[in-house]
Amino acid sequence: MNLKTDLFRRTALLLGASLALTLAACGGGEMGEELIPKNGSPKFPAVMLTLVHVNDHHSQLDPFPNTELLIDGRPTRVELGGFARVTSAFKSYGNKDNVIKLHAGDAVTGSLYYTLFKGEADAALMNTVCFDAFALGNHEFDDGDAGLKVFLDHLRNGSCKTPVLAANVKPALGTPLAMTSATRYIQPFSIKTVKGVKVAIIGIDIKGKTTNSSRPLDTTVFEDETEAAQRTINALKLRGLRHFVLLTHQGFDADKAMAAKLTDVDAIIGGDSHSLLGDFSAYGLPGSGAYPTQLTNKDGKKVCVGQAWEYSKAFGEMNLKFNNKGEVQSCSGQASLLIGSSFQRQDEAGTWAAVDEATRQQIVKRLRKSPLRVTEPDATAAETLAGYAGQVNAKKAETIGTASEALCLVRVPGESTNRSGGVAGCETANTLARGSDAAQVVAEAFLAGSLAADIAIQNAGGVRIAVPAGTISMNTAFTLLPFTNVLVELPMTGQQVIDVLEDAVANHLDAGQSSGSHPYAAALRWRLDMSQPRGSRFSQVEVRNRTTGVWAAIEPARNYTVATNDFIASGKYGYTTFGTVYATGNTVNNYLLYTQTFVDHVLAQGSIGRPAAADYSHQSVITAAGVALP
Structure with missing residues (x-):
């Protein structure tokens, strides 16, 4: 038996025992088997439950000024x-006794607040809410366990x-997340009592x-999501x-697929795909589905799915009505x-200016029952944030240049999501063959930063925002x-470069993994037909x-030097x-932070x-559905 297998076996045994202990620790002794009668079906009090939730705030603690929407x-x-x-x-839900407050993961990485404070600022702001549960996301592991x-x-x-939750994440005993106990930092579940239920x-x-x-860590085990649930x-x-209620970080499509495979699940509150659910077409934003999305679970019973976009921009409210069998009778929100x-x-004259007071009041009144929720910042949270903002703002204030036009953000050309929503000049960016301007420029920065490289490759997911036209700051x-x-x-070799491109696209088309793997490059171009096999x-x-x-055409047998970030270079x-070449050790590490190459x-x-x-x-690009993009 090898070391990793033994670690897996021992961790599984420990966690099997710890699940039973956690059941008791999380209120198992007071849950009461009295709800299960000796004869007949169990009866449960009918209850209305409200789930309020966010996801994927990614250290984006400041508001986004001058965001353009359609209003009236x-x-x-x-x-x-x-x-x-x-x-x-x-x-605003503080006086209600049927509310559960949830965060569906990816709290960290994404702004200077994380770069400078490594989660301290995010934790301080999260503690102004007091979430009833927080689910781990993939980016929580960006700096390891x-x-x-x-x-x-x-x-x-x-x-x-x-409570920090992940039923399918098992850190090995003795590692940072489980130094003395397998569930010291991460529990599989939490229990909230609502009106006695x-x-x-x-x-x-x-x-x-x-x-x-x-x-x-290699020793931290990630189990199959559905099996663990x-x-x-x-x-x-x-x-x-x-x-x-499942609090997941796996994406809207995965949530929908999981719902059909599980018994007894009532609701799924998710994250990861940054899905804006609901009808926002009147406001100039495309939605990714209904809110809540109503499906049926493996029992044929109703299950309701929700997600709330990204970056501290949105807030979800799901209202669940249960009958006396404990089943979801209806859901709304x-x-x-x-x-x-x-x-x-x-x-x-085309100049942006504040509307007059009468117009402002009319807009506020008309928005009261809309999905645009006029909300004043909480004073305590604002004061907490101010304690960190000084250092961040000083660094943000450093201007490094300008963008003559918007650099739009796209992962896969032709994708349904417009990741540049609200950025002028990017209204149709996701429908065009060229894809991501931002990722393309980042690749060009890599090439400029490497004196030896013939070409540079950057994955779409490593580039996080669209760059509006205008001033580019250090914060940008x-x-x-x-x-x-x-x-x-x-x-x-040239053939290996082609293989890298095929790997990157197969990762999301064939393996069903993140579309963040999609490749962009400088000094390298191609025609892509995603309707073809790998x-x-x-x-x-x-x-x-x-x-x-x-x-000139790439030469399969010729040697080229490729610049990229160490993350995908290692095979991620x-x-x-890339990983195969990287493992030989025949690489050069410039020890230059990839952000700095863009700054330079x-x-x-x-x-x-x-x-x-x-x-x-x-x-040129042909989508997986066979559509040629303009």
């Missing part, structure tokens, strides 16, 4: 989100003692994406519970965007590229000579061919814009 059919700028507004939204422990220590140092909240983290796209439901059901009470519109750079990756150079998707792959600027995100590139250029059409990596 007119382009209108608002201040959107900010964690102080999130806190205010949660506190030890980095996650730092964040969770900050979270537990507050007065809230928020016990409600189980079960956490689930995405397995493949976390192990492939973050940095958990059902096992935990079954164990709790034996204790007399009948109300089960809404995801809302949290906005300020000031509005700007263009005057006759660290929000665009928030991770601690460094630039590395790998020697590869190995036949890329054609007319060409390399641009760094000296002459002339494009399905970049298997902007400083050198002064002003950046979209590359020339001929320099985009995607020269």
Whole structure:
């Protein structure tokens, strides 16, 4: 038996025992088997339950100013989100006794608040809410198990003692997350009593994406999401519970698929896919589905699914009505965007200016029953944030250049989600063959930062925001590229480069993993047909000579030097061919933070814009459905 197998076996045995202990520790002794009668079906009090929730705030604690939405059919700028507004939204339910407050993961990484404070600022703001449960997301593991422990220590140092949930994550005993106990930091579930009724909240983290796209220890076991969820439901059901809410971080599509496979589940509150559920078409934003999405579980009973977009911009409210059999009778609710009470519109000269007071009051009144929720920031949360904002703002204030036009954010060309929603000039970016301007420019920065590279490759998921036209600050750079990756150079044959591209697309098309693996490149271009099988998707792959600027067909047997970030270079995100080369040790690590390459590139250029059409990596794209993109 090898070491990893033995560790897995011992961890599984320990956690099997710990589940029983946790059942008691989380209130198992007071759940009461008296709810299960000796004869007949169990009876449960009919109850109305409200789940209020956020997900994927990614250290985005400040609001987004000048966000353009349609209000009454007119382009209108608002201040959107900010964690102080999130806190205010949660506190508005303070006088209700049937509310459960939930966070569906990916609290950290994504802004200078994480770069500078490593989760301390996020934990402090989360503790102004006092969540009833927080589910781990994949990005919680970006700085490894030890980095996650730092964040969770900050979270537990507050007065809230928020339960941290992931029924399918098993850290090995003796590692940072389980130094003395397998459930010291992570529990499989938590139990909340609502009007005398016990409600189980079960956490689930995405397995493949976390192990492939973050940095958990090899000894930390990630179990199958559905199996872990059902096992935990079954164990709790034996204790007399009948109300089960899954708090997941695996994406909207995975939540829908899981719902049909599970018995007894009533609701799924999710994250990871940054899905904006609900009808926001009147406000200029595309939705990803209904809120709540109503499905049936394996028992044929109703199960309701919800998610609340991203970056402290939105807030979800799901209302569940249970009958006396403990079944969901109905569900309703809404995801809302949290906005300020000031509005700007263009005057006759095209200048944005605040609307007059009468118009402002009319807008506020008309929005009262809309999915745009006018919300003032919570004073306590704002004061807490101010304690960190000074250092962040000082660094943010450093201007490094300008963008002559918007650099739109796209993962896969043709995707349904417009990740650049609200950024002027990016209204149709996701429908175009060129894909991500932002990822393309980042790849160009890599190439400029490496003196030896022939080409540079960057994965779509490592680029986090669209860059609006105008000033580019240090904050833009660290929000665009928030991770601690460094630039590395790998020697590869032309065939290996083609294999890398095929690996990256197969990761999301064939393996069903994150679309963040989708490739972008500098000095490398191609035609992509995603309707073809693996190995036949890329054609007319060409390399641009760094000296002459002339494009020529890639030579399969020729050696090239490829610059990329060390994360995908090590084989993460399905970049298997990269990983094989990286494992030989025949690489050069520039020890240059990949964010710094972008900063240096902007400083050198002064002003950046979209590359020339001929320099985009995607020269033509056919979607998986066979649609040729413009």
